[in-house]
Amino acid sequence: MSVLSTENGVMRFGGVLAVDNLNIHVEENEIVAIIGPNGAGKTTAFNMITGVYRPTEGRVFLDCGNGEKQDITGRRPDLIAAMGVARTFQNIRLFKEQSVLDNVLLANHVRLKNGFFSAMAHWPYYYKSEREMRRRSFELLERVGLVESANEMATSLPYGLQRRLEIARALATQPRLLLLDEPAAGMNPKETEDLTQFVAELRKDLGLTILLIEHHMQIVMDISDRIYVLDYGKTIAEGTPKKVQDDPAVIAAYLGVDEE
Ligand SMILES: Nc1ncnc2c1ncn2[C@@H]1O[C@H](COP(=O)(O)OP(=O)(O)O)[C@@H](O)[C@H]1O
Numbered sequence: 001m002s003v004l005s006t007e008n009g010v011m012r013f014g015g016v017l018a019v020d021n022l023n024i025h026v027e028e029n030e031i032v033a034i035i036g037p038n039g040a041g042k043t044t045a046f047n048m049i050t051g052v053y054r055p056t057e058g059r060v061f062l063d064c065g066n067g068e069k070q071d072i073t074g075r076r077p078d079l080i081a082a083m084g085v086a087r088t089f090q091n092i093r094l095f096k097e098q099s100v101l102d103n104v105l106l107a108n109h110v111r112l113k114n115g116f117f118s119a120m121a122h123w124p125y126y127y128k129s130e131r132e133m134r135r136r137s138f139e140l141l142e143r144v145g146l147v148e149s150a151n152e153m154a155t156s157l158p159y160g161l162q163r164r165l166e167i168a169r170a171l172a173t174q175p176r177l178l179l180l181d182e183p184a185a186g187m188n189p190k191e192t193e194d195l196t197q198f199v200a201e202l203r204k205d206l207g208l209t210i211l212l213i214e215h216h217m218q219i220v221m222d223i224s225d226r227i228y229v230l231d232y233g234k235t236i237a238e239g240t241p242k243k244v245q246d247d248p249a250v251i252a253a254y255l256g257v258d259e260e
């Protein structure tokens with residue numbers, strides 16, 4: 001069963017048809033990419049999936065790991081996150097005035113079952129889970145290669161590492177499905193290469209299912225199992241990297257368009 005699927009997803013903003021008839025599916029442990037020129041509707045597709053926008057038409061389905069296909073269309077973003085869907089944003093959204101560690105700690109709260117009041121009533125349990133959260137946060141920082149910077153301000157990190165911190169924050173919610181919106185944006189070639197390897201490791205080591213929006217064709221071609229190509233909201237091609245790369249409609253969509 002697909003971890004994620006959409007059925008005839010449509011998103012209109014006034015007269016703008018941002019996403020038209022989106023039918024995608026992502027299978028367990030796959031890395032699937034969505035590519036396409038600027039304004040093609042890629043981020044809007046993410047926003048429809050993660051509950052930021054309620055689709056104008058169509059449905060979004062999630063398999064929550066229990067083999068049951070759930071309709072999550074228009075559900076609240078925090079509820080979708082709690083179902084195991086995490087995402088990063090095209091524009092970095094870190095807590096700028098907080099340390100690297102605190103950024104990850106704060107992200108944990110999505111899945112923290114016991115809120116403030118139960119913490120008062122059962123403080124030893126709260127204490128234990130706080131400590132557990134710190135332990136897990138350090139483990140995550142280790143995984144993304146940021147443990148040495150744990151006490152630095154988030155904004156003091158080079159851009160490429162801020163993007164990694166964003167991924168660490170997404171991972172803190174213990175997702176099954178990870179959505180990455182242009183994770184390599186603004187990265188230099190070395191950072192981009194490292195990121196490619198890192199994303200491949202996430203899939204392998206954590207068993208994650210990954211949906212990726214990316215402009216850097218090298219990353220997309222290297223790590224995607226399948227690709228969807230959007231242009232003006234429409235899916236103009238889909239398939240393996242090899243198939244999509246040779247598709248005349250894709251080549252035409254990219255003609256005269258800068259990759260960056
Ligand atoms: N909140 C919004 N209100 C109005 N128009 C929007 C909104 N979000 C996106 N759009 C429009 O939808 C289209 C697709 O945008 P977007 O999904 O951001 O493209 P991409 O991520 O592929 O570059 C664009 O024409 C954009 O201007």
Ligand SMILES: [Mg+2]
Pocket residue numbers: 042043044090
């Ligand atoms: Mg976008």
